[in-house]
Amino acid sequence: MSSFTLADLAAIVAARAQSGAAESYTAKLMAKGPPRIAKKFGEEAVEAVIAAVEGDRAALVAETADVLYHLVVLLEAAGVPLDAVMAELERRTRQSGLAEKASRPAD
Numbered sequence: 786m787s788s789f790t791l792a793d794l795a796a797i798v799a800a801r802a803q804s805g806a807a808e809s810y811t812a813k814l815m816a817k818g819p820p821r822i823a824k825k826f827g828e829e830a831v832e833a834v835i836a837a838v839e840g841d842r843a844a845l846v847a848e849t850a851d852v853l854y855h856l857v858v859l860l861e862a863a864g865v866p867l868d869a870v871m872a873e874l875e876r877r878t879r880q881s882g883l884a885e886k887a888s889r890p891a892d
């Protein structure tokens with residue numbers, strides 16, 4: 786199992802966004818602003834949908850990576866920390882009671 790996390794990716798994206806490096810795709814995308822980044826995210830999401838509908842597992846892995854990368858860039862551009870999203874997911878899990886069940890040994 787990979788130890789690379791979305792938080793790792795978000796930290797790289799934040800650093801590359803601030804770098805303004807000419808060779809950085811992230812910096813170029815950030816310069817275009819949230820509406821263009823959101824459009825790009827939408828395009829990648831559609832490509833992931835097509836891969837799923839076609840049952841193309843390799844393409845779904847690649848397109849999902851594109852989706853997650855562009856979503857992380859979109860959050861960075863919008864000034865929304867990834868941690869705010871994770872906290873919301875954690876809150877929903879706690880609300881459902883499944884977090885406690887997952888950490889308890891099976892009956």
Ligand SMILES: N=c1c2ncn([C@@H]3O[C@H](COP(=O)(O)OP(=O)(O)OP(=O)(O)O)[C@@H](O)[C@H]3O)c2ncn1[C@@H]1O[C@H](COP(=O)(O)O)[C@@H](O)[C@H]1O
Nearest residue numbers: 794797798801802808809810811812813825850851854855
């Ligand atoms: N995970 C990614 C990642 N996933 C996808 N992409 C880029 O997303 C683009 C999407 O491809 P497309 O063909 O759809 O788009 P395009 O025609 O190149 O671009 P557009 O003109 O359509 O915007 C490609 O250029 C990919 O390289 C990514 N670019 C960067 N990262 C991560 O960001 C880090 C920093 O990258 P740089 O900012 O380039 O240094 C890298 O180390 C990676 O960890």
